[in-house]
Amino acid sequence: xxxxxxxxxxxxxxxxxxxxxxxxxxxxxxxxxxxxxxxxxxxxxxxxxxxxxxxxxxxxxxxxxxxxxxxxxxxxxxxxxxxxxxxxxxxxxxxxxxxxxxxxxxxxxxxxxxxxxxxxxxxxxxxxxxxxxxxxxxxxxxxxxxxxxxxxxxxxxxxxxxxxxxxxxxxxxxxxxxxxxxxxxxxxxxxxxxxxxxxxxxxxxxxxxxxxxxxxxxxxxxxxxxxxxxxxxxxxxxxxxxxxxxxxxxxxxxxxxxxxxxxxxxxxxxxxxxxxxxxxxxxxxxxxxxxxxxxxxxxxxxxxxxxxxxxxxxxxxxxxxxxxxxxxxxxxxxxxxxxxxxxxxxxxxxxxxxxxxxx
Numbered sequence: 001x002x003x004x005x006x007x008x009x010x011x012x013x014x015x016x017x018x019x020x021x022x023x024x025x026x027x028x029x030x031x032x033x034x035x036x037x038x039x040x041x042x043x044x045x046x047x048x049x050x051x052x053x054x055x056x057x058x059x060x061x062x063x064x065x066x067x068x069x070x071x072x073x074x075x076x077x078x079x080x081x082x083x084x085x086x087x088x089x090x091x092x093x094x095x096x097x098x099x100x101x102x103x104x105x106x107x108x109x110x111x112x113x114x115x116x117x118x119x120x121x122x123x124x125x126x127x128x129x130x131x132x133x134x135x136x137x138x139x140x141x142x143x144x145x146x147x148x149x150x151x152x153x154x155x156x157x158x159x160x161x162x163x164x165x166x167x168x169x170x171x172x173x174x175x176x177x178x179x180x181x182x183x184x185x186x187x188x189x190x191x192x193x194x195x196x197x198x199x200x201x202x203x204x205x206x207x208x209x210x211x212x213x214x215x216x217x218x219x220x221x222x223x224x225x226x227x228x229x230x231x232x233x234x235x236x237x238x239x240x241x242x243x244x245x246x247x248x249x250x251x252x253x254x255x256x257x258x259x260x261x262x263x264x265x266x267x268x269x270x271x272x273x274x275x276x277x278x279x280x281x282x283x284x285x286x287x288x289x290x291x292x293x294x295x296x297x298x299x300x301x302x303x304x305x306x307x308x309x310x311x312x313x314x315x316x317x318x319x320x321x322x323x324x325x326x327x328x329x330x331x332x333x334x335x336x337x338x339x340x341x342x343x344x345x346x347x348x349x350x351x352x353x354x355x356x357x358x359x
Contacts, residue, residue, distance in 0.1 A: 044101075048092040048168055067178055068093070071169065074182040074218055081221070082214045083333045084189040089167040093174070100155040101172045103137035104128040107149045108305035111256045111265055113249055115309035116149065124197025127313055130156065150304035158184050163192035179227045182218060187211040193336060196343045202350055205317035206339060213325060213332070240283050242315050248276040249308040273303045320354035327357060 051068050054060050060068075071090070079086035106128050107116045119125040131137040141151045157172040173184055190210035196202050212235065219228040255268050301307065321339070328334040342353045 044094050044096070044168070044170075045165070047094050049094070051091055051093050051169065054093055064174070067174065067181070068169075070178050070222075071181055071185070073222075074185065077218050077221060078186060078189055078214065081217065082186070082210070083193075083336060084186070084210070084214070085163065085192045087163070087166065087192075089163075089189065089192065090169055090185050092166065092168040093171075094168045095171045097171070099172060100157055101159060101170055102130050102132045102156040103134050104130050104154045104156050105137050105141055105144070106152040106154065106306040106310045107141075107144045108309045110148050110150060110305070111262075111269075113253050113256070113305055113309060113312075115306065115313070116144070119198070124199070126198075127200045127309065128154075130159065150302075150306040152302065152304065152306035152310060154301075154310065158188060160188040160191045162195050167192075177227070177230075179215060179219065179224070179231050183211050183215050186214040186218075190214075194339055194343060196350075199347060199350065200313050201317055202343070204314045205321055208314055208318050209321035209325060210332075213330075237283060241280055242311055244276060244279050244283070245308055245311045246315070248272055249312060252305070252308070277303055317351070317354055320357055323357045324354070 051072060055065055055068050055072075075090050078084040108114060109116075115127040117125040117127055118129045129140065131140070137153055141153055144151050158170055159167075161167055167188055169181075169185075173181055187207045187210070190207035191203060193210070194203075194206060215231060216228065219225075219231065251272050252269060255265060255272070258265075260268065324338055325332070325335045328338060342350055345353060
């Protein structure tokens, strides 16, 4: 369910998925979207294979078998040590047959930092819209662009059904390092643990906090000092990138509220984003070589209001959740209880309560 963090193509819910099929009272376009999401999910579910059977299968590649065994240990650790849901999720494997399971579309007006939202049953209102077809995602992106919006299409390697169905391990992320795979599982189980319909910022920041804390604890339990150090280096780099992007987002907010003409705002906006791009290249010391070797990937991650909104969704509230976890002395069960109390508050009070933690 991320940026961004998943600049790591964080795994996110594909627009509410199967629950969307219930929306027969809305516009025909939404019915088609709902039906398509439901069919896509059912097709994936039909190809599930139990993880244990793959482990026992003699023809399973040794590297995949070892990773599956490790993932099963991590899955047990998540329930027994991290108080995350103990269910059948991530006990099955699906060969998707392509590098990604879907594409998420983010959008924001040309001179606004507020992302567009799409509302569905179960998921509530979310700041992205998911597609299993890249062509459909690109077509929708084109419509949004024609309306004058900044857009961003992010590849999704995973998604969550928010506990309504058993989520599976997908081939789209199983070829990554095991700590990345475990991080996805923890992130999506956090969505199953607690999800507030209509509050993407709250949900993603909570899941990010659980993912990071859970991954630290699991790697320590496995004696994975090298992997933990590698993860910390990556987190540090992402934190630096995120701070730069959020600082630029703040500058853009001031620009949009400054009363300049449209032409002047466009010019200043371009200058701020160009400066951000160069600053990000300083953090990525090999930026120049990456630009040369991965032009397509770079092209699909433009810097604009939509990408900055996506980053903010996954990161703005993380420090507050981390302070709340520290206040509970790292006790995750108590932490979940406190988060649930805040989640029950009216939307306009949740951020205020989190901001007040340890002030």
